[in-house]
Amino acid sequence: MMRIAILCSGGDAPGMNACLRAVVRTASTMGVEVVGVRHGYQGLLDGDFYESGDGTGVMSARSVSHIIQHGGTILRTGRCDEFRTASGVRKAADTLVANNIDGLVVIGGDGSLRGAIELGKVWSGRIVGCPGTIDNDLAGTDYTIGFLTAVATAVEAIDKLRDTAESHERLFLVEVMGRGSGYLALFTALASGAEFACIPETPTHSAQMVSDISVLKKRGKASIIVVVAEGDDDGGIEVLRGELEAEGCPYPLRSVKLGHVQRGGSPTPADRILASEAGDLAARALIDGKSGVMAGRLAGQMQLTPFAEAIAGTKTVPLEQIQLLKRMSV
Numbered sequence: 001m002m003r004i005a006i007l008c009s010g011g012d013a014p015g016m017n018a019c020l021r022a023v024v025r026t027a028s029t030m031g032v033e034v035v036g037v038r039h040g041y042q043g044l045l046d047g048d049f050y051e052s053g054d055g056t057g058v059m060s061a062r063s064v065s066h067i068i069q070h071g072g073t074i075l076r077t078g079r080c081d082e083f084r085t086a087s088g089v090r091k092a093a094d095t096l097v098a099n100n101i102d103g104l105v106v107i108g109g110d111g112s113l114r115g116a117i118e119l120g121k122v123w124s125g126r127i128v129g130c131p132g133t134i135d136n137d138l139a140g141t142d143y144t145i146g147f148l149t150a151v152a153t154a155v156e157a158i159d160k161l162r163d164t165a166e167s168h169e170r171l172f173l174v175e176v177m178g179r180g181s182g183y184l185a186l187f188t189a190l191a192s193g194a195e196f197a198c199i200p201e202t203p204t205h206s207a208q209m210v211s212d213i214s215v216l217k218k219r220g221k222a223s224i225i226v227v228v229a230e231g232d233d234d235g236g237i238e239v240l241r242g243e244l245e246a247e248g249c250p251y252p253l254r255s256v257k258l259g260h261v262q263r264g265g266s267p268t269p270a271d272r273i274l275a276s277e278a279g280d281l282a283a284r285a286l287i288d289g290k291s292g293v294m295a296g297r298l299a300g301q302m303q304l305t306p307f308a309e310a311i312a313g314t315k316t317v318p319l320e321q322i323q324l325l326k327r328m329s330v
C-alpha cells in the first residue's frame with residue numbers, strides 16, 4: 001500500500017486545514033495511507049507524527065471531519081532553522097525512509113517549497129506542494145490559500161478604523177503583512193476604499209503624498225486611510241508617519257499595525273474551495289507519479305507548476321490595479 005506524508009510549514013494560513021482535509025480524503029479514497037507530520041519540517045527531524053491514537057500517525061477521512069471551517073492548522077506549523085542545513089535535510093529524508101513514506105505533500109509558502117526542493121535532492125520519494133501563505137507571493141496560482149481571507153480580515157479592521165478616522169477627521173496609516181510582496185496591501189486598499197497603498201513594488205515619496213493628501217483635504221475628504229505593506233521601501237509605518245508629519249500633513253495622524261490578526265480566523269468560502277481543489281489535485285498528482293510541482297489555480301484552471309517556477313519571484317502586483325486605486329482616490 002502506498003504511504004504519503006503531509007505537513008504544513010511556514011506561517012499558518014486560513015485554509016490549510018481545508019487543504020489537509022482534501023489531501024487526506026482524496027488519498028484515502030484512492031487507497032493510499034496518509035501520515036500527518038506535526039510542526040512542519042521540524043516534525044520530520046523529530047519523527048513528530050499526528051496523534052492517531054494507535055501510534056501510526058495515520059490520518060483517516062474521519063480525522064479531518066469539521067476542520068474545513070477552522071483557521072490555523074490542526075497539524076501545527078513552524079519555521080525550522082535546522083532544516084536549512086544539509087544535515088537537517090538529510091535527517092528529514094532518513095525519517096521518511098525509516099517510515100516507508102513514498103510521497104510528501106507540503107502545504108506552505110515559497111520558503112517551504114525551497115525546502116522541498118532541497119529535500120528532493122536527497123530523498124527518492126515524490127514531493128508535491130500546495131500554496132499556503134497569506135502573502136500571495138507564489139507564481140503558478142492567481143491566489144495562494146489564505147490570501148483572500150487575510151484581505152477580508154484586514155478590510156474588516158479598516159472599515160472600523162474608517163469610522164474613527166472620519167469622526168475625528170484623521171489620517172490612519174495601517175500596516176499589513178505580506179513580507180516582500182505588496183499584494184495584500186494593494187488588495188486591502190482597493191477593497192476598503194483606502195486612498196493610498198504604499199507597496200514595495202512602487203517607490204513611496206512622502207512629499208508627493210502630502211501634496212496629494214492636501215488636494216484631497218481641499219476637496220472635502222474628512223478622513224484618509226493609507227495602507228502600508230510591511231515590506232514597503234520607505235522603511236516602515238513609523239518612518240512614513242514621521243515623514244508625513246515633517247512634510248506638513250494636513251490631518252492628525254495615527255498608525256495601526258494589524259500584525260498576526262491577518263493570519264487567523266475562519267477561511268472564506270473562496271479559500272475553502274481553492275484549498276480543497278489544490279489538496280485534491282496534489283494528492284492525485286502525487287499518486288499519479290508527479291513530483292517537484294505545486295498545485296494552484298490560474299485563470300480558473302487547476303494546474304501543476306514546477307517548484308522552481310512557483311518560487312521564481314515572477315509574480316508581480318497588477319499595474320492596472322495600482323492605477324485603479326489612484327482613480328478611486330479623488
Ligand SMILES: Nc1ncnc2c1ncn2[C@@H]1O[C@H](COP(=O)(O)OP(=O)(O)OP(=O)(O)O)[C@@H](O)[C@H]1O
Binds near residue numbers: 079108
Ligand atoms: N532554502 C531553504 N532550504 C531549506 N529549507 C528551507 C529553505 N527556505 C525555507 N526553508 C524551510 O521552510 C520553512 C518555512 O519557510 P519560511 O519561513 O520562509 O515560510 P514560507 O514557507 O515562505 O511561508 P510564509 O509565506 O507563510 O512565511 C523554513 O523555516 C525552513 O525550515
Ligand SMILES: O=P(O)(O)OC[C@H]1O[C@](O)(CO)[C@@H](O)[C@@H]1O
Binds near residue numbers: 079133178
Ligand atoms: O509569524 P512570524 O514568524 O512572525 O512571520 C511573519 C511573516 O509571516 C507572514 O505572515 C507570512 O509569510 C508574513 O506576511 C510575515 O512577514
